[in-house]
Amino acid sequence: MIAETILLKARMGNTDSHTLASARAAGAYRASAKTLAAAPEEIVQLVKDSGLRGRGGAGFPTGLKWTFLPKNRDATYLCVNADESEPGTFKDRLILEEDPHLLIEGIVIACRAIRCAHAYLYIRGEFCLPHERIRAAADEAYAAGLLGPNAGGPGQAIDLTIHRGAGAYICGEETALLNSIEGKKGQPRMKPPFPTNVGLFGKPTVINNVETLANLPFIVEKGPDAYRAIGTEKSPGTRLMSVSGHVERPGVYEVAHGVPMRGLIEDLAGGVRGGRKLKALIPGGSSTPVLTAEEAYAVNVDFESVQAAGSMLGSGGCIVMDETTDMVWALDKLAHFYAHESCGQCTPCREGSGWIAEIVRKIATGKGTRADLEKLESLAAQIVGNTICVFSDALAMPVVSHVTKFRAEFEAHLADRASSSSAAP
Amino acid sequence: MTHSMTRWSAARTEEIEALRRRYPTDHALLLPVLWIAQRDFGWISHDVMELVAETCRTSPAHVYSLATFYTMFELEKPIRYHIQVCNNLSCSLCGSEGILAHIEKRLGIRAGEATADGRFRLTAVECLASCGTGPAMQVNDAYYEKLTLEKVDALLEEWMK
The missing domain is CATH 3.40.50.11540 (NADH-ubiquinone oxidoreductase 51kDa subunit)
Incomplete structure (x- = not known):
């Protein structure tokens, strides 16, 4: 505990x-x-x-x-x-x-x-x-x-x-x-x-x-x-972790850096709601790459541990998603947020965020194709590093991580998914 | 040289001059003065934009660019109840889509629309930093959190009176 x-x-x-x-x-x-x-x-x-x-x-x-x-x-x-x-x-x-x-x-x-x-x-x-x-x-x-x-x-x-x-x-x-x-x-x-x-x-x-x-x-x-004396060598002190989504007791918990993420979720936030299993966890605010349940339960709440798992502790905004969550639906929410909030100054971000949101919506509503999924990944890759600020990275990271780690779910939403096309001659 | 038909009250002029001493440029007064204008006049009309421009010694066009960039400035006559339901991920995981759909049904409008009597406007908005107390909505200046259909119904009954 x-x-x-x-x-x-x-x-x-x-x-x-x-x-x-x-x-x-x-x-x-x-x-x-x-x-x-x-x-x-x-x-x-x-x-x-x-x-x-x-x-x-x-x-x-x-x-x-x-x-x-x-x-x-x-x-x-x-x-x-x-x-x-x-x-x-x-x-x-x-x-x-x-x-x-x-x-x-x-x-x-x-x-x-x-x-x-x-x-x-x-x-x-x-x-x-x-x-x-x-x-x-x-x-x-x-x-x-x-x-x-x-x-x-x-x-x-x-x-x-x-x-x-x-x-x-x-x-x-x-x-x-x-x-x-x-x-x-x-x-x-x-x-x-x-x-x-x-x-x-x-x-x-x-x-x-x-x-x-x-x-x-x-x-x-x-x-x-x-x-x-509190926390880890590279992340001293405590961290205010905002825990939201599918947990029994959402809220702001202050923990010493270095505690296991599993402890934060299970001991402090009361575990995944309704006794369900964890599917995914966004560790540091919506811009940070999503972690699978396995990854999330292996990390500690400190900068270096979350970074080693390929994500970031960011602002400490921990969004918990249980096994019933549709990850395409989740990315749709985030993609629309970024399209709405792009300041419009740099073309790759202004245009890219709109296209990304549109394609994710298309896939989420069952109208997307394999070509759309490829376009989504290529757009995310093209906006990163090509703008004045890191907003485009903040959008690309959730896109890439959702699509990569939950690819089967995205493919299952496609209009030309393997199961339907296999019926064709 | 003044163009605007709108004027500040004496007390407001004093408040603005006190604020002016807190900033090294008149330009930096723009957001605070836009907020004061919205509080006093209810919304940011073109005439109010001219007044703000004079006060902050800039062009009405620049004031217009700000009033349209920042989403919280009202560019139309305000509505009695502006219901803003969070549509972001954490609130959605807690059922905000159902809350929004319920309000749409109760008011007979879609998100983005206002009721014909001009009393309600419904908007789906982005994260309100109420993720731990979702689903959440902001109505005018107040937050309403941990929403349920029953809670929303009770509020709507009250506001529809």
């Missing part, structure tokens, strides 16, 4: 856990107060030593990202990515709703570390309650002097502006997010230059995910060794 390891969820679950009074009574802002005595470089070193990796999807080492900022700079921005939109992922929402002060404390620590005087928090437009909660928390923090003109020490301002998105999945891509704050369409930018050199309003900028920042208070307060 595995159990949760609670770092980030420690204060959650009470009806007033989102208020400053409640959060402070349980220790909030002790760590950020500690950083006031530290030099920014010391905080960066602490985070580097902790081995903290980004929780938005790519798993990039946070401290290392911070060191990419140029030494001489006149302004630095921190952008908090709260545009949680990856299907299957709902953990940042939990932090925003239940412990927004954990996030604000993390923001204050990050601002001290990278010498940022103004952070922008980009929150997805649909998040009404989370938006209400983070705004109220920011107001409380301003009133208590935890944000504002002297929040980083005498005369050292740390301002936080909450910026609401308006319905576009692509704005979770970090450079699209920057463009969206600047009042442009949320379309990704060419890299290089990377945001740490030329970011928001042309200034050096760090973009960090909500959950990533929420780890900072623990790291500062208990130290990198205590953090590294």
Whole structure:
């Protein structure tokens, strides 16, 4: 039996856990107060030593990202990515709703570390309650002097502006997010230059995910060794796993990196619904390659183990599908999502996502042919790497993995499948 | 030089000017000001686009490009109840297709349509980050989660009154 390891969820679950009074009574802002005595470089070193990796999807080492900022700079921005939109992922929402002060404390620590005087928090437009909660928390923090003109020490301002998105999945891509704050369409930018050199309003900028920042208070307060004592060597700390789909108890579970995926599904999420068997599992949000039941039960919940199995831990959005699931139907849902959300900037993605969705629908409704299935695979191969951002990869990975691993199901849907054509002379 | 027939209230002008101090460019005010406009005027008409353009010192054409790129801005007079049912994978695994079909039947419209009396619009939308509490829908600003046919019926009864 595995159990949760609670770092980030420690204060959650009470009806007033989102208020400053409640959060402070349980220790909030002790760590950020500690950083006031530290030099920014010391905080960066602490985070580097902790081995903290980004929780938005790519798993990039946070401290290392911070060191990419140029030494001489006149302004630095921190952008908090709260545009949680990856299907299957709902953990940042939990932090925003239940412990927004954990996030604000993390923001204050990050601002001290990278010498940022103004952070922008980009929150997805649909998040009404989370938006209400983070705004109220920011107001409380301003009133208590935890944000504002002297929040980083005498005369050292740390301002936080909450910026609401308006319905576009692509704005979770970090450079699209920057463009969206600047009042442009949320379309990704060419890299290089990377945001740490030329970011928001042309200034050096760090973009960090909500959950990533929420780890900072623990790291500062208990130290990198205590953090590294949890999880694996390459994936220290805990992970908020969003578990959804065919399980008895869907929800956000906080586990130490390295626990078996089977434990997460069976012990914490109560197993596959109705005593059925697992057929497939998407481990890290809809963009990550699907795993067969056998693969899923062999992996652990950490970056390196899921990667070794040919997928990614991504945003930790775990979608569980039982033995009754039609995998062509499942891919149809995802393909239509990506066709809807392509920003339209690059031709291979704009056109390719539409064609892929159309072909998958054709196969799902029994009208597809063997040639369509081949076209689907060739389209997926052609869009990868040929666009400004990784959206096309995010679409191609589910397509390729579904078709490859569940090929027999796709073939059984074809209008010219072997069983019917064998009747022909 | 002003073109728009629409005006901000004094309180709103103050709110916008306070926001302006939070951004180094007027352009960055565009999304916040579009949200304020939608709250105040209900929807983003061409006239409102002109007002937003003046406020943010940009062209109405640019405001139009934003209002049409981002899906949450209303480009028509809003409807009393905009029912948005999540159609993505996790909610579908939990039966959202049945929920959508049921609402279609109850309202006598298909997803993407509005009722003739203009009270309801039904849309199939993408992931609302309610995967752990699916099937889910958003109606105006509120989320409704762990939906069942009974729950949906009770809500519709209430809204149809």
